[in-house]
Amino acid sequence: SPSILKRGGPKNLPIATHLIDERDFDINKPRLVILGSGWGAISVIKGLEKDKYHITVISPQNYFLFTPLLPSATVGTLETRSLLEPVRSLIKGISAHFLEAKATDICFNDKLIELSPVDESSEPFYVPYDKLVIAVGSLSNTFGIEGMEYCHFLKTINDARKIRKKIMDNFEKASLPTTPPKERKSLLSFVVCGGGPTGVEFAAELYDFLTEDVVRYFPSILRNEVQVSIIQGQDHILNTYDAKISDFAEKKFRRDNINVVTNARVQKIEPNHIIYKMKKSEDVKELDYGLVLWSTGIDMNPLTKTISEKLEDQKNTRALITDNRLRLKGVSDSSVYAIGDCSTIENPKLVQQLMQFFIDADKDKNGRLSYNEFQALAKKIGRRYPITKSYLKKADTLFARYDQDKSGTLELEELRTMFEDIDKKLTSLPATAQVAYQQGKYLGKKLNQIATAQKTKIFPPPSDYSVNTDNPESDVDDLLPPFSYAHFGSLAYIGNAAVADFGTGWTWMGGLPAVYLWRSVYFSEQVSFRTRALLALDWSKRCLFGRDISK
Ligand code: FAD
Ligand code: MG
Ligand code: MG
Ligand code: MG
Ligand code: MG
Numbered sequence: 001s002p003s004i005l006k007r008g009g010p011k012n013l014p015i016a017t018h019l020i021d022e023r024d025f026d027i028n029k030p031r032l033v034i035l036g037s038g039w040g041a042i043s044v045i046k047g048l049e050k051d052k053y054h055i056t057v058i059s060p061q062n063y064f065l066f067t068p069l070l071p072s073a074t075v076g077t078l079e080t081r082s083l084l085e086p087v088r089s090l091i092k093g094i095s096a097h098f099l100e101a102k103a104t105d106i107c108f109n110d111k112l113i114e115l116s117p118v119d120e121s122s123e124p125f126y127v128p129y130d131k132l133v134i135a136v137g138s139l140s141n142t143f144g145i146e147g148m149e150y151c152h153f154l155k156t157i158n159d160a161r162k163i164r165k166k167i168m169d170n171f172e173k174a175s176l177p178t179t180p181p182k183e184r185k186s187l188l189s190f191v192v193c194g195g196g197p198t199g200v201e202f203a204a205e206l207y208d209f210l211t212e213d214v215v216r217y218f219p220s221i222l223r224n225e226v227q228v229s230i231i232q233g234q235d236h237i238l239n240t241y242d243a244k245i246s247d248f249a250e251k252k253f254r255r256d257n258i259n260v261v262t263n264a265r266v267q268k269i270e271p272n273h274i275i276y277k278m279k280k281s282e283d284v285k286e287l288d289y290g291l292v293l294w295s296t297g298i299d300m301n302p303l304t305k306t307i308s309e310k311l312e313d314q315k316n317t318r319a320l321i322t323d324n325r326l327r328l329k330g331v332s333d334s335s336v337y338a339i340g341d342c343s344t345i346e347n348p349k350l351v352q353q354l355m356q357f358f359i360d361a362d363k364d365k366n367g368r369l370s371y372n373e374f375q376a377l378a379k380k381i382g383r384r385y386p387i388t389k390s391y392l393k394k395a396d397t398l399f400a401r402y403d404q405d406k407s408g409t410l411e412l413e414e415l416r417t418m419f420e421d422i423d424k425k426l427t428s429l430p431a432t433a434q435v436a437y438q439q440g441k442y443l444g445k446k447l448n449q450i451a452t453a454q455k456t457k458i459f460p461p462p463s464d465y466s467v468n469t470d471n472p473e474s475d476v477d478d479l480l481p482p483f484s485y486a487h488f489g490s491l492a493y494i495g496n497a498a499v500a501d502f503g504t505g506w507t508w509m510g511g512l513p514a515v516y517l518w519r520s521v522y523f524s525e526q527v528s529f530r531t532r533a534l535l536a537l538d539w540s541k542r543c544l545f546g547r548d549i550s551k
Helices: 039-047 067-073 087-094 157-174 181-187 197-217 220-225 243-255 302-310 350-361 371-384 386-392 395-402 412-425 433-456 512-525 529-545
Strands: 031-035 054-059 063-065 084-086 097-107 112-117 125-128 131-134 189-193 227-231 259-261 264-269 273-278 284-288 291-294 320-322 336-338 343-345 490-493 498-501 507-510
Touching (some): 039 087, 067 157, 084 087, 087 097, 189 197, 243 259, 302 320, 320 336, 386 412, 498 512, 512 529
Parallel strands (some): 131 336, 189 291
Antiparallel strands (some): 063 084
């Protein structure tokens, strides 16, 4: 019982210094706590070596959710359980503990996390940490629009279950002889707000379901009254993808009679209809609905808001700010990291370091940079700030473009113009599983290295990557390289076809083979053989018998 724990911390709560069994505890081993059980957290866990830390994983959900296939669960293409992987089986290999609880606050000075058990009748308590990884994900951004209580979201497994039930409820109700035609029509109007990959994939899954299953079991009059709409704020759906891809997707949707409305801003959701305004003509329109899916970007969850308000260096944006080693800004001792959707990496402001870079690079001290001096500088910046790499890759064209007076050298003002342009072009990484996964992998590896260095007192030699910190104590983390992201392309399912954007202008789209590519990519990313088997069974079942249309 909690009474055996001593109490303390700012709120005098029980402190879980030892978890369950005291005999397991080795005081020389640092305590690592991971908050979350999503993409970021799971990939940290997969990279950690056994015995380097006392590891505790904390999440209100005792499973990992394979989000890329979540839209398929809303219409029964896949069973919801097939997308889940128990956390306890994922952490078995590294002898970690799991606590089903929600972190509500963090006391950075005392290094204590405040937890609320999911069962609200249990008392809150503290868990101490030496190293902390925050990977708690995000919430849907509602932009303060009225009527969110009438919307469905698609983030959690329960969201998918609710949508699935609602779709079937609507079809059954529409089939009743007592339902007036006007109501029938609005029950069968499915509206998606947001033309990003989640909204698009949901629309595509819904369309497949209608054409493959609904036609088989429901009166044909219903089929003709079904309407799927997508309302998108930007010029195009999938607007973060290559233009060819959004074009392909829009054409396919129009062929399928999916109503794609672009350049429209949702103003309000009423219980039975949605009100939106066309951006150009300023026309205000209404659309009756039977189900609305809201999927328009991400926002902070309560924990990340609390943290952000607490720390001076956090500027309350949409996410927690980290440096390029994924350390939370505002905590100076490298004890706290944030990864995935809840975080964003602060971009370097090259201009702020202009003088330093210029003086260091000007080896012959003649007050200007020769091509060779510039080339070395470009390399150095690219290594230190991997996000700038793509801009600095073609040193020769850059040099020629910014040598405005054609002197064959770069003067300080010329370099300033270049740095300002690069600073402007740097964008933050997208909130995707791909980013969270790579960040987790990087962090898992790094945490192993840090533990080894601290235990053996043999520190890695300072690399090119090392930065000058004001921190006088030598910090292992500063000696190791920063995080660098490699984009492996984006995929979206658009209904019997998949589109892929592999960056660098290389795009790909197509029919059935595309679907199999899409599926196999996610197959191989899938976490365990067990889950893989479940998914394969679901797909075979669907091919043989169609989707399960019971609730
Ligand atoms: P999450 O995976 O959301 O995990 C957050 C975890 O933190 C959860 O386990 C949650 O229970 C836990 N948590 C929340 N609050 C607390 C708290 N207070 N204390 C402790 N734990 C807490 N990305 C792609 O790259 N490709 C795709 O095809 C793709 N498809 C998607 C489809 C859908 C429907 C959705 C919703 C997302 C999709 N994404 C895709 C995006 C991707 O899922 C996210 O970017 C990714 O999940 C982010 O990982 P994360 O670890 O930051 O957060
Ligand atoms: Mg996570
Ligand atoms: Mg992020
Ligand atoms: Mg010079
Ligand atoms: Mg010049």
